[in-house]
Amino acid sequence: MGFTPKGIYPAMLTPMTDQQTINEAALKQLTHHLIDANVHGLFALGTNGEFHLLNKEEKIKVAEIIIKETAGRIPVMVGSGGNSTAEVIELSMEMERLGADALSVITPFFIPPTQEEAAEHYKKVAEAVSIPIFLYNIPSKTGFHLEAETVAELAKEDNIAGIKDSSGNFENIKQYIQETKDKDFSVFAGTDSLILKTLQEGGAGAVAATANMLPDIVTSIYRYWENGEIEKAEAAQQELQPLRDTFGLATIPAALKKAVELFAVPAGPPKAPVKELNGDGLRQVEKMVAYYQSK
Structure with a gap:
């Protein structure tokens, strides 16, 4: 199957220009910023990457740039999910052709399928490609729980290699780990507050939005856990909280884009209709960024 994903995969933002086009230079900069911080892989075109607001051409352009800039140094997992099975197969085949190492496929959304329909959907996608597929469970956004x-x-x-769980429910992650422990299958936390708990329970890693801004801290959670330095891992996990506390100040990913813009890489505005952060929210993000800059 290629590889079994593990470690920290940043849930990459998609930098935009003020004209609402992909900011190619900033996307390249973000890719190198993350690789230089020794992340274990990259995760593109997820929720924080605004996949649901990008057209097919934009998605292909984002994947192409990241894959080219990464140049095989670490694995690149690309979101190819959608509602219709045919649409997902088409995009998945395109991403495989571009050189993606793995695919993240969100559950169908808008009209929640039955468990049987979702399983059939995934099996058909898996048959159409040869690279590993990650299931993606985010019931708060899709209205459906796998x-x-x-x-x-x-x-x-x-070639169904793992799952990213963004339910925020640790019991759910535990169940996934329990049910698949005899398989070559990676369970990833998709909620940044649960990275360490997931690893301790037997999970393989995390797809972490906070890693766009703080890749060093996020990767240190994994490194400390791997080395058995649990107190340090717990401290690093706690260190993400001030950033996480700002996520709810605006529609995803407006607050994180602004934070990354102020801290490291010109992520630009969100894709319309999501608005750029301003007012009190902006002041709170500026204060939070200043806190990390002072450390």
């Missing part, structure tokens, strides 16, 4: 039994069934497929 049950642990369904995940266990899908884990039997040769």
Whole structure:
């Protein structure tokens, strides 16, 4: 199957220009910023990458740039999910052709499918490509929850390699780990507050939005855990909280884009209709960024 994903994969933002086009220079800069911080892989075109607001051409351009800039140094996982099975297969095949190492496929959304329909959807996508596929469970956004039994069934497929769980429910992550522990299957936390707990429970890593701004801190959680330095890992996990506390100040990913813009890389505005952060929210983000800059 290629590789079994593990470690910290930043949930990459998609930098935009003021004209609402992909900011190619900033995307290249972000890619290098993350690789230089020794992340284990890159995760593009997820929720924080605004996949749901980008057209097919934009998605392909983002993937192309990241894959080219990464140049095989670390794995690149690309979001190719959508609502119709045919649409997802088409985009997944395109991403494989571009050289993606793995695909993240969100559950269908808008009209929640049955567990059986979701399983069939994933099996058809898996048959259409040869690279590893990651399931992506985010019920607060999709209105649909992938049950642990369904995940266990899908884990039997040769190239379904893992799941990113962004439910925010640790019991759910535990169930996924329990149901797939006899398989070559990676369970990733998709909620940044649960990175260490997931690793301690037997999970393989995390897709972390906070790593756009603080890749050093996020990767240190994994490194400390790997070395058995649990107190240091816990301290690093706590150190993400001031940044996480700002996420709710605006529609995703406006607050994080502004934070990254002020801290490291010109991420630019969100894609319309999401508005750029301003007013009290902006002042809170500026204060938070100043806190990290002072350390």
